[in-house]
Amino acid sequence: MRKSTIFLSYVILNIILVCLMFTHAFQKQRATFPILKEKATQVKKFALTDLCLFTEARYTRHPTMADLNTPFQDFPMSIEHYPSGSLMLPPPQLKGEF
Amino acid sequence: MRWFAKQRYVIDFTLSSLLRRKGKNTALVLVYTLVVFMLASTMFFTYAIKKEAVIVLDNAPDIVVQRLVAGRHDLIPISYGDRIQKIKGVNSVKPKLWGYYFDSIFGANYTLIVPEDFPHGRGNIAIGYGVAKVSTSQVDYILPFWDHKGSMTSFTIKEILSSESELVSSDLILISEDDFRMLFGIPMEYATNLALKVRNKKELPVIAAKIKKIFPDTRPIIKDELLRTYDSVFNWRSGLLLIILSSAVLAFIIFAWDKASGLSAEERKEIGILKAIGWETSDVILMKFWEGTVISLTSFLAGLLLAYGHVFFSSSILFEPVLKGWAVIYPKFRLVPFIDPYQIAILFFLSVVPYTVATIVPSWRAATVDPDSVMRT
Numbered sequence: 001m002r003k004s005t006i007f008l009s010y011v012i013l014n015i016i017l018v019c020l021m022f023t024h025a026f027q028k029q030r031a032t033f034p035i036l037k038e039k040a041t042q043v044k045k046f047a048l049t050d051l052c053l054f055t056e057a058r059y060t061r062h063p064t065m066a067d068l069n070t071p072f073q074d075f076p077m078s079i080e081h082y083p084s085g086s087l088m089l090p091p092p093q094l095k096g097e098f
Numbered sequence: 099m100r101w102f103a104k105q106r107y108v109i110d111f112t113l114s115s116l117l118r119r120k121g122k123n124t125a126l127v128l129v130y131t132l133v134v135f136m137l138a139s140t141m142f143f144t145y146a147i148k149k150e151a152v153i154v155l156d157n158a159p160d161i162v163v164q165r166l167v168a169g170r171h172d173l174i175p176i177s178y179g180d181r182i183q184k185i186k187g188v189n190s191v192k193p194k195l196w197g198y199y200f201d202s203i204f205g206a207n208y209t210l211i212v213p214e215d216f217p218h219g220r221g222n223i224a225i226g227y228g229v230a231k232v233s234t235s236q237v238d239y240i241l242p243f244w245d246h247k248g249s250m251t252s253f254t255i256k257e258i259l260s261s262e263s264e265l266v267s268s269d270l271i272l273i274s275e276d277d278f279r280m281l282f283g284i285p286m287e288y289a290t291n292l293a294l295k296v297r298n299k300k301e302l303p304v305i306a307a308k309i310k311k312i313f314p315d316t317r318p319i320i321k322d323e324l325l326r327t328y329d330s331v332f333n334w335r336s337g338l339l340l341i342i343l344s345s346a347v348l349a350f351i352i353f354a355w356d357k358a359s360g361l362s363a364e365e366r367k368e369i370g371i372l373k374a375i376g377w378e379t380s381d382v383i384l385m386k387f388w389e390g391t392v393i394s395l396t397s398f399l400a401g402l403l404l405a406y407g408h409v410f411f412s413s414s415i416l417f418e419p420v421l422k423g424w425a426v427i428y429p430k431f432r433l434v435p436f437i438d439p440y441q442i443a444i445l446f447f448l449s450v451v452p453y454t455v456a457t458i459v460p461s462w463r464a465a466t467v468d469p470d471s472v473m474r475t
Contacts, residue, residue: 002106002110003109003110003113003114003117004106004107004109004110004113006113007109007113007392008106008109010396011395011396011399014399014400014403015399017399017403018399018402018403021402021403021406021437022437022439024435025410025435025436025437028410028434028435029434029435029436032434035262035263035434036150036153036154036434038260038262038263039150039154039262039263039265039266039267040153040154040156040157041157042259042263042266042267043154043155043157043158043266044157044158045213045214045215046211046213046267046270046272047158047159047192047194047214047293048155048158048211048266048267049155049158049159049162049319049324050155050324050327051147051150051151051154051155051265051266051328052209052226052228052264052265052266052267052268052269052270052429053147053265053421053429054421054423054425055206055207055209055228055268055269055425055426055427055428056207056423056424056425058198061198061207061209061269062209063327063331064162064319064323064324064327065162065164065171065291065319067166067169067170067171068166068169068317069169069170082423082424083420083423083424084421084423084425087420087421087423088331088332089330089331089332089333090331091323091327091330091331092323092326092327092330
């Protein structure tokens with residue numbers, strides 16, 4: 001078999017897979033709509049304000065509710081020591097963007 | 099048709115040329131794929147989280163009113179709610195009770211919440227899937243807590259929240275108001291914060307300003323802030339993205355530098371021979387274009403598909419150690435595959451195009467020189 005045939009087949013196969021990826025994403029979005037709805041209902045029912053992404057520190061568990069003095073919450077000049085604190089940016093309200 | 103046949107012959111030749119340097123080019127494709135994979139994984143992950151946060155948190159309270167004492171979040175008198183209720187446009191004000199509990203037995207942090215309607219009554223709790231996992235609990239098991247006086251008290255688990263909703267409820271413990279107040283010693287006239295519903299969403303900033311004016315020791319947080327928080331904390335400057343983005347950019351610079359800084363003696367000789375046997379400069383550039391395209395397109399497509407599988411089929415397993423940090427309760431990131439075609443297009447133009455261009459430029463320089471002198475050098 002010609003090398004170009006193998007390469008072009010690989011590219012076509014991958015393009016088909018990328019199209020399938022979009023189809024899968026679209027179908028999954030529709031299929032998981034009830035789960036999203038359940039999460040939204042829980043948010044409403046329990047008046048939640050944040051996603052449960054990082055549970056190690058209160059300002060990463062609830063970034064929207066974080067104290068305005070979060071960067072120095074332990075003592076003046078205290079540096080960030082939770083790993084998740086360095087993964088995410090401070091919420092906009094702590095940076096005075098609102 | 100003739101054009102297509104010519105392209106195929108050039109691709110045949112290009113692939114044979116690449117296979118002559120099999121080791122180097124295989125390593126290049128692998129590293130290139132890895133770079134695209136990391137970038138695409140991060141892109142998929144952050145976009146899906148941001149999108150899900152916007153959809154799910156749209157049901158959050160319109161305004162949350164906190165009280166600040168010495169710059170810190172403090173308990174708020176429920177009587178503040180009566181005055182806030184009188185502000186025009188406020189539909190309802192509900193005192194919310196919630197807090198954190200560190201479980202020294204399992205070393206985990208829980209979020210305790212008092213729902214408006216708690217069906218299980220005193221002495222009982224409902225727990226999130228993450229809490230059940232870490233404490234190996236099931237329905238009707240008991241979970242011990244130390245109250246604020248230092249006495250141990252136990253609650254019976256009556257419900258475990260579904261694993262599908264882990265992204266919002268993994269560390270939650272739902273408890274009755276009386277039990278919550280007893281556990282933390284919170285007086286009846288205080289709440290953790292106030293949750294407001296407002297009639298006209300456009301009035302949120304005005305109402306928030308009024309609350310701040312009436313109660314200067316409060317901090318009203320409007321829903322827009324909640325929704326924008328997740329867009330902001332996971333933007334391209336966030337730690338996770340910045341580390342991956344900078345290493346990917348560095349890798350691309352090294353690739354491009356390697357290509358643009360010149361061709362190897364063997365490659366120059368090859369170009370010289372091709373010119374000597376009658377190839378036009380445009381044919382050499384076409385061959386180099388296909389060389390760049392074969393490597394970058396192969397890597398881009400493989401990296402993109404692997405990233406999709408990684409984020410949406412394996413719950414971002416490679417990111418787990420980074421995302422987990424020191425947390426004991428850690429939700430499985432079963433994200434809904436929201437993907438942004440615009441981001442994929444950007445990734446394509448940032449990864450495929452620069453490499454292909456960087457491959458063509460030095461070849462064009464070599465191809466315009468006299469074949470005899472190229473072969474001699």
